[in-house]
Amino acid sequence: SAVISQKPSRDICQRGTSLTIQCQVDSQVTMMFWYRQQPGQSLTLIATANQGSEATYESGFVIDKFPISRPNLTFSTLTVSNMSPEDSSIYLCSVDGINEQFFGPGTRLTVL
Amino acid sequence: TQLLEQSPQFLSIQEGENLTVYCNSSSVFSSLQWYRQEPGEGPVLLVTVVTGGEVKKLKRLTFQFGDARKDSSLHITAAQPGDTGLYLCAGGSNYKLTFGKGTLLTVNP
Numbered sequence: 001s002a003v004i005s006q007k008p009s010r011d012i013c014q015r016g017t018s019l020t021i022q023c024q025v026d027s028q029v030t031m032m033f034w035y036r037q038q039p040g041q042s043l044t045l046i047a048t049a050n051q052g053s054e055a056t057y058e059s060g061f062v063i064d065k066f067p068i069s070r071p072n073l074t075f076s077t078l079t080v081s082n083m084s085p086e087d088s089s090i091y092l093c094s095v096d097g098i099n100e101q102f103f104g105p106g107t108r109l110t111v112l
Numbered sequence: 113t114q115l116l117e118q119s120p121q122f123l124s125i126q127e128g129e130n131l132t133v134y135c136n137s138s139s140v141f142s143s144l145q146w147y148r149q150e151p152g153e154g155p156v157l158l159v160t161v162v163t164g165g166e167v168k169k170l171k172r173l174t175f176q177f178g179d180a181r182k183d184s185s186l187h188i189t190a191a192q193p194g195d196t197g198l199y200l201c202a203g204g205s206n207y208k209l210t211f212g213k214g215t216l217l218t219v220n221p
Binding site for chain 1: 143145147152153154155156157160162200202204207208209210211212213214
């Protein structure tokens, strides 16, 4: 298993600003994933982040809006840029195990 | 695009009752995972099934993977208030997971 922490746990931001979310894992992992969970909804994959390469984004998500860094095998960041109220969600990072993923506790973002 | 249809979306039952949650897709997945999520936390894996027709039991929870690896069910026997939470099925293909919309279960004492 893997233990994952995220910072911040929650934030309230003004529209037009940007927020960077950090994800730290207690072991080295190849793949890290970023998901969005809108209120009352399920998880939608934003992108897959591999160390040493550009993140791979899913349909509907672009790098300009959600830039991702993966500087090493235990850490990643997701930035939500030029935020609007529609970006209010829980953002979760996860890492790949064998036939499972381990999730962080999430970052609850509210955009006013 | 692979989609997972999960039903019911909401379920409110009394303690001691049994329930079944369904997860269906038109696509074949290499694995099917069930997660439970509590408020303020990330999803936690309950079980992974990989073989068509596979049945796994975890105390009062029984998980089944369809023969064609397109559908799955979660059955809870004698539900308890501690079972309350959001239950999510997720289909695995390559390294990605596709999540169903979830079933929000409330077990009333």
